[in-house]
Amino acid sequence: MxxxxxxxxxxxxxxxxxxxxxxxxxxxxxxxxxxxxxxxxxxxxxxxxxxxxxxxxxxxxxxxxxxxxxxxxxxxxxxxxxxxxxxxxxxxxxxxxxxxxxxxxxxxxxxxxxxxxxxxxxxxxxxxxxxxxxxxxxxxxxxxGPTPSIAHSQGEVETWKRQARDLALEIIKRQRGRDLFPSQMAIADEIAINFRKGGIVGTDGKPLTGSYIKRHALAGITSAVGKQLSTSLGQGKRGK
Known part of the structure; x- marks a missing residue:
């Protein structure tokens, strides 16, 4: 073998x-x-x-x-x-x-x-x-790691989604301060790592993956607007 x-x-x-x-x-x-x-x-x-x-x-x-x-x-x-x-x-x-x-x-x-x-x-x-x-x-x-916190009820599911969205906004804010604009998938992957460390899992007791978090919690959350603004400002500076 x-x-x-x-x-x-x-x-x-x-x-x-x-x-x-x-x-x-x-x-x-x-x-x-x-x-x-x-x-x-x-x-x-x-x-x-x-x-x-x-x-x-x-x-x-x-x-x-x-x-x-x-x-x-x-x-x-x-x-x-x-x-x-x-x-x-x-x-x-x-x-x-x-x-x-x-x-x-x-x-x-x-x-x-x-x-x-x-x-x-x-x-x-x-x-x-x-x-x-x-x-x-x-x-x-x-x-x-920590004892898993399994989302059983719909309310608990909404809680982890809210936590994911809050974390996403924190990540975007932190990275924007460095003039960086991570993709939605990169944001979701970082959230997944945070959830693993915190013992937050899905209804089946399995870790929440970045792709799952992106699909179910991050709709409409993106750093693209900030990126467009930064690009426009940068072009303005170069034009002077």
Whole structure:
């Protein structure tokens, strides 16, 4: 049994969960997704450990970012969620940090896709050690964080939506002060990270993904108006 498996990564969210490569390939084709070119293609294996795959995706995207011109890499990373401890380096235009953020953001997006696919029954994880089905898969409890706050009633659903909208406005205000105008998806991804840290989950007890938050809570919220204003002001200054 050929498997891509780094045991040290079992402490992360997906634990020992792995995918059969044939199942993963079929799902990618069904959804029209293309995996980043990892150091070793998944076709070299029969099974691929989810966390090992995510680490490979992060490394592949980070390496691709390193091939860009420094300014291009930095600008591409401007709208990405950035841990507070790294923000000073981003403010200074640190290229290695911007490359890292692009890789980390790709891993977050694929993590959400895999989480949604497992919840929907589109992908069925197996044990990375034995290859046997994981009948009742749950994320690693060590990474569970705060006790989940599950939205059961319609009122509670409206509460998380309101929290998401409030956070979106805060993000837009913060970024506008830096003359940055993140996309709605970038805003939603940052909110999803905040919700995960705070233990806010959906009605099914699963983490709320950025795409779900964008679709259900952020209609009409955009930084585009501020961007148009900033652009117009900039053009006015150049014309003087």
């Amino acid at each position: 050929r498997k891509a498996f780094i045991p040290e990564l079992c402490v992360r969210e997906f634990g020992r969960a792995a995918f059969r490569v044939d199942d993963l390939t079929a799902w990618l084709k069904l959804r029209g997704y293309t995996l980043p070119a990892t150091a070793r293609p998944i076709d070299d294996f029969d099974f691929v450990h989810v966390e090992t795959l995510l680490a490979g995706i992060q490394g592949a995207v980070q390496s691709e970012a390193e091939s860009f011109k420094p300014r291009t890499s930095i600008e591409l990373a401007r709208d990405l969620p950035c841990p507070p401890q790294l923000q000073p380096f981003m403010d200074e235009g640190c290229e290695p940090i911007s490359n890292f953020l692009q890789g980390a953001n790709a891993a977050v997006q694929w993590r959400e896709l895999f989480t949604d696919a497992i919840a929907a029954g589109e992908l069925k994880p197996v044990d990375a050690m034995t290859g046997l089905p994981l009948v009742s898969y749950k994320a690693n409890p060590q990474e569970a």
